[in-house]
Amino acid sequence: MYSARKVAFGLFAAATVASAADAPSDVTQLTKDTFGDFIKSNDLVLAEFFAPWCGHCKALAPEYEEAATTLKEKSIKLAKVDCTEESELCQSYGVEGYPTLKIFRGPDNITPYSGQRKAAAITSYMIKQSLPAVSILTSETIGDFKTADKVVLVAYIEASDKASNETYTKIAEKLRDSYLFGATNDAALAESEGVTAPAIVLYKQFDEGKATFAEKFEEEAIEKFTKVASTPLIGEVGPDTYSDYMSAGIPLAYIFAESAEERKELGDALKPVAEKYRGKINFATIDAKSFGAHAGNLNLKTDKFPAFAIQETVKNQKFPYDQEKEITHDAISTFVEDFVAGKIEPSLKSEPIPEAQEGPVTVVVGKTYEDIVLDDSKDVLIEFYAPWCGHCKALAPKYEDLASLYSKSEWKDKVVIAKVDATANDVPDDISGFPTIKLYPAGAKGEPATYSGSRSVQDLIKFIKENGKYKASVEEKKEEETPVAPAATESSSSEAAEETHDEL
Template identity: 85%
Template sequence: MRSARNIALGLLAAVAVVSAADAPSDVVQLKKDTFDAFIKENSLVLAEFFAPWCGHCKALAPEYEEAATTLKEKDIKLVKVDCTEEQDLCQTYGVEGYPTLKIFRGPDNITPYSGQRKSAAITSYMIKQSLPAVSELNAETLEEFKTADKVVLVAYTDASDKASNEVYSAIAEKLRDNYLFGATNDAALAEAEGVTAPAIVLYKSFDEGKAVFSDKFDEEAIVSFTKTASTPLVGEVGPETYSDYMSAGIPLAYIFAETPEERKELGDALKPLAEKYRGKINFATIDAKAFGAHAGNLNLPTDKFPSFAIQETVKNQKFPFDIEKEITVETIGSFVEDFSAGKIEPGVKSEPIPETQEGPVTVVVGKSYEDIVLDDTKDVLIEFYAPWCGHCKALAPKYEELAALYGDEYKDKVVIAKVDATANDVPDEIRGFPTIKLYPAGAKSEPVTYSGSRTVEDLIKFVKENGKYKAEVVEKAAEEETPIAPAATETASSEAAKETEHDEL
């Protein structure tokens, strides 16, 4: 479980750090003339490319230091490079933002670090990188391996069962960044665990402690089992887990509460429901004091807790529970049952549908999204914007010009539209503003995201190449302007942090 979603969790407040000059450090700072030799001398290195002024780098610093100290005894080195001093070195490794973390297994084997940026997560991730995809276990090493991480998997197989061993090895190669994988052919160990080969036992430091997969070894079935069994019955939504829940592919039930005691009480009360819907709906508490603003994204009040809502993460639909009702296993049980049966309509946050469309750009709101964007007879280019976004404001006149060009010849075939994604629910994954997508006629389930320069000429080309009607118009002659770079987007978390005093999802 990894990766990121549309309105992501804002970072927690940066903590004060002790500079390397004031305290010993287990993080090695490298320069251009020392980097290559160090990488060649050490088999596994995690390198951070940073800038001293970078806020995210400052927040990472104490976590990185702690991880370096923990990993020191395992001979896994953590290094850092100051890109304000070593510009050529950072450019060599394609550093475009800070901090950038890369894993080096020698100078020619380089992969991006894709784990979380907390000490425990860095440590866990790098230990996984240091081990083979599957660790061979025996009676002496099994017990220690079981508790080597929050979640580990051990396959109990027969050495002659080539098919099962190959399936397991293939899964381990794909998921090695997420989990530790071990295996043993010792029948006595399998018997001691109460399983018959072939079987997989997932050991975990929470809930019931372990789960067993005893069906025929099938990659899809084992991956599904692993994702379900490794997710806590009632977890916690926070900076380290949000993207995991969003990428799980199943709905997420939020339990908002302001105190740890209340979150525990409600979480324990709803555990029977979490067990009943395990693998179908994830349940998690969320700190309403720190992240109460996210309640608004789920169409709940942001000042009244506790509260409950379900988010259909794939379609980004929100199902808020009546704020006036008490949260009990009975009331929530009935709500979740109705949700599962499709008896509840999603709540839709929407501005009023415009009585008339003024200007060439069609204004879309939550309640008109399906009628306009998903109109299967038209190619629809839509901009997802935020009112505070500077890049969106810079794009506006060009977008108006673009829309005007399609106004006559293609008015019944091509729609140029925009939606304020902060004031309206949209079923799309939006990671930054502006985001531009084309929904071709006849292929609404396969939208194409625009990533080129935001010039009228390039947008025309994009519509022609990806739309059903291959519509082509000619840009009017205008004064030459500097295009906005395709990478110039403003994320919700970064800009919203300037205008609010709370952290948001």
């Protein structure tokens, strides 16, 4: 998601990029004539495919430059390609939006960059990519390795313990994009650390400084340990951490406060609660001055802080704590205990239920979402939109035409074309941009298909036919239409970027 803060930073970056245009750069600009040789002559390259008009590219530029300068010392190259000048080259690598970042280990080994777009994150990510999945450590190298990143793992395993070594290597291969993994079979190092092999020590630059895993080496157990131990006991929600918390798979408890002092005071007071539910609920503070509007997404008032709420991230359910009550250790402890026990009903934001459905598109609100969208007897195509979204407005007449075709066909009782204002109604879906279109097929509501094609009536009909249970198809009236471009996304359209109003 892109926040108002990120958009503002993008505008600032745009103003500063011009003045820095003539400054020496550690980012190599490539063309179709130089790209191939550059990739072949460097073992590891991060390449950015960009467009000069792209706001997100402008925001990335200073971060990318800073990372390039830092990584130069480690012989890790950063490059960029202007896709407005090198369209064929960009198309050959499947570039569909800007910026697109790809990691090259030679011309045939290409993987997407999935890290954050900040200098420190890019640097950390690429250093991980430059190292083997597991770095073999000695008494001379282990000291520096422990502090090489915010979180690192070191396994103390005897050389003869093949099973533990294989398990650890397998996990390292799987999680290498997120963490640094090291290992040693030096018994003296294990003894100095106070552990008995096999064991894993996770070193971190926060909280208690390290955590130890001394159980049987099983993949699931080690992965769970790593995820829990690498998450701050009480972290901070912001643009750089929001997506990680949302994808963690466990509820997130927000502590809203306007000052750093108050956030620390409340965080300290609630630490025992966070410790009790560690691994089951993540706790994090959030700057209410910068991101107070996000309180509204949790069904809290946006003008009364401090505040507390729990979000069930998987189902996107919200449990706001009464803002008229004081936030204390005892009160929040009881609230969280009741939440875990299922004694608190989720807060549901919903527009009024329509008295009647007017027009061919079925209007869904929070209170009717389950009855309509999750009706197991029907294929339901639903558009998640925002009233301010220009792309949603452009889609509206075509979406009406689509709904009209199905409502007048033999499929009228089997296929529903629906829409929901995702800014005014709580929905269980993960929506990161507007419009988002999903098909919930009859008999398989837990496996919705997300639409990513051009927003034409014909293509939407094809999507319903291919992904719905009933394979329902209708005939579109043959009329002259303005050609429809591929669906714009937040990362591929400067206009869309300006329309993105998510706070985090």
